[in-house]
Amino acid sequence: MRYAYIRSLAGEYSILKMCRWLAVSRAGYYKWLSRGTSESEKRQQSLEKVIATTFERFKHRYGAPRLAVELNESGIPCSVNYVAKLMAQSSLRARNGKGYKFFPNIQARNHVSDNLLRRDFTAERPDEKWVSDITYIPLDKGFAYLAVVMDLYSRKIIGWSLDSTMTNQLIIDAFQMAYDSRQVKPGLILHSDRGVQYRSGEYQHRLLSKGIRPSMSRKGNCWDNAAMESFFSRLKVESVYADQPTTKQEAYSLVFEYIELFYNRVRRHSAIGYKSPAEYEQEYHEKCA
Template sequence: MKRLCSYLSVSRSGYYVFLKRSPSNLELENDALSEYIRTIFFEHKGRYGARRIQVTLKRKYGFSISRKRIERLLRKQGLYTKGIRRKYRKQPTIREANPNLLKQQFYAKKANQIWFGDISYIPTQEGMLYCSVFIDCYSRKCAGFAIRTHLRDSLVIDSLEAAIHQEKPNNGLIIHTDQGCQYTGHRFYECAMQYHFTHSQSRKGNPYDNAVMESFYKSFKREILPGKQFRTKSQAILTIMDYLETYYNYERIHSSLNYLTPHEFETINEFA
């Protein structure tokens, strides 16, 4: 802890005071407002900026919020309106991104050597859901996932810990993700270090470096999302859980596995 505090240029006493501090009313209010702002942003497919979101908040929910406050909350979540000429100033992260260790070599000799992770959003008529998934490079199995109503780093940490609980990987596992703020923050870094994992990250703006997850979410959205939005969040959660826990690993055949399911592929090669 002393080394971490020194690295982050904070005092240990200040860190422990921070741990005990309860969120202020303003922080709680901003968290709630962020959910409404994010929902409006994605409902309009990123076409609404701060001014239109301000009007929508007033008309739909009766909230009178300043435009600058909305801009600040959009910026904090990394949400940018389509066609914007000026990008918001890049927010500093705790550390620089990790190197890309895989270099688009998507192959593993056995299970739980390499995991790929990413996040996707699931629209419903009650608002947005976010799904974080980790896929095993070896068998393309869904190792673990989490579904939440927010995009905070706890979303990806929860899905990683679910995968660890399910698969119990050994030290040295490589986790490959993009450079999203959920993965570059210190909490995800500390979680990976706690389990002695190595974190690899795609190059900036290069989706091909995480092609396994791009392919997964393409199939996921095509096969699970209805023609229109889910009516309720609970309906969406139940459908996603059934797909990932039952269908995807045990029933869905994969062309990259010679048309075997992930479970069949692992079972066959375990005794090969």
């Protein structure tokens, strides 16, 4: 590796000085240089090109774990550590932010409360547990507000709505999109925070009239809706902060591309075995057929 590093900087620094800096002999370097490229080096160079191409194809959104899964499924065997090593050598860094982790709350599991979810973000089937929340996207003038509904079984975004104001209608539109696209049975839990929109009589009536059980986080406790917070973090890091929409229409186009074209259909989710939400749900329905 040191010889390869010297070769990569041959036009910038003296060979003699670099050999001294890296504690190798100049004769050894020239001997290595004359023998040509080994088969292992050729394989490495080939993999580096594939990694770079795949990294660009996913718009810098995939780090080593997801790239390794993608390459292995494409018939190119590689480990996560090796992909991470080659990415570091090529200065490839995925758009990333602080991971959002949740910790089970023992007290919440032992008490009967309005928080029916109790930080249990797992589900046995689709349409058993949904979560919803609102976030904002900064624009040149003001903000765009995005309401989202996620199915916890597959982490699929099944409903969303974007507008320039944060009204009851925003969350109702997102809920209605989710409801119309799914097979909802009485008993479904729909979890949210205690925002005024989610506590509105109109919204609560819609849920209860359809046999849906509303659940809410405890006051000021964002960890109770960690799955939704994690999605918003990914959306902003992998799309919003990179593309920086300036108008509501640009924000809508950006959200549509991320949710409908990338996140639901393509993005590999660690919580469901590095499959996309759409693929994970398809496998469920095939098993039940």
